[in-house]
Amino acid sequence: MAEPRVPGGRGAELDLPCGESVHVHDLDMGMREYDCACGDSHAVVTDVHPPSRFVPEFLVSVLRETVDTADDMGEFGTTHVMGIVLEEFPEQVVSENVEDDQDVGYALVWMTDFDSRRLHEIVVELLVELMEHAVSHAENSDAMTQFEEDMLDFDVEAFVEQYRRERDFTGPNDTAR
Known part of the structure; x- marks a missing residue:
């Protein structure tokens, strides 16, 4: 018997910003980019991808120590990173909760209208903005000045x-969390 396609359930499909759709079973945990029928490549991120996919682990550690998460997702991680991207680019990112589908190996998946390299650049830009915001709340104005000077040289x-x-x-930092 065929299984119904229920949002968030087994057999979910993602409707991509380009107008195409992809079945979540066509995406695996190791996939970082999807070559779409539209002719473009779309970045793929799952909740099991570590945030060190985008930035070095030492920076992930600093973000985890610094960013206070107000949700049940635990410490700062990929889910939070992709939440920031989704907030900034709501029309260019789609996501699906597939936690009820044990066949895929992940609970959350995001796909973007841009490829994995552009997503990587966007994530780094947004994390720099997040760090700048955090530094601006520090009581040390020298820290803000130093951060701004350092960012002038950051490409x-x-x-x-x-x-x-x-x-x-x-x-070892690429294990599921």
Whole structure:
């Protein structure tokens, strides 16, 4: 008997911003980009991807110590990162809760209208903004001045290029959390 396609349930489909749709069973935990029938590639992120997919683990640790999450998702992680992206780009990001579908291996999935490299750049830009906001609340005005000076020399595209070239996606920080 065929299983009904229920939002958030087994057999869910994501309606992509490009107008195409993709069945969640066509996405796996190791996938970071989906080559769509529209001709474009769309970034794929699941809740089991570590935030170190985008930034070094030492920075993830700092964010976890600094960012107070007010939800039941636990410490700052990929779910929060993608929430920030979704908030900034609501028309270009789709997500689905598939926690009831044990066949996929993840509970949450996001797909973007842009490819994985552009998503990576966006995430880094948004995390820099988050850090700048946090530093602006510090009682030390020298810290804000130093942060702003450091950011003048920071090239997001160059960082992403180097990080993607050097990043080991099979390392110990890439285990499901």
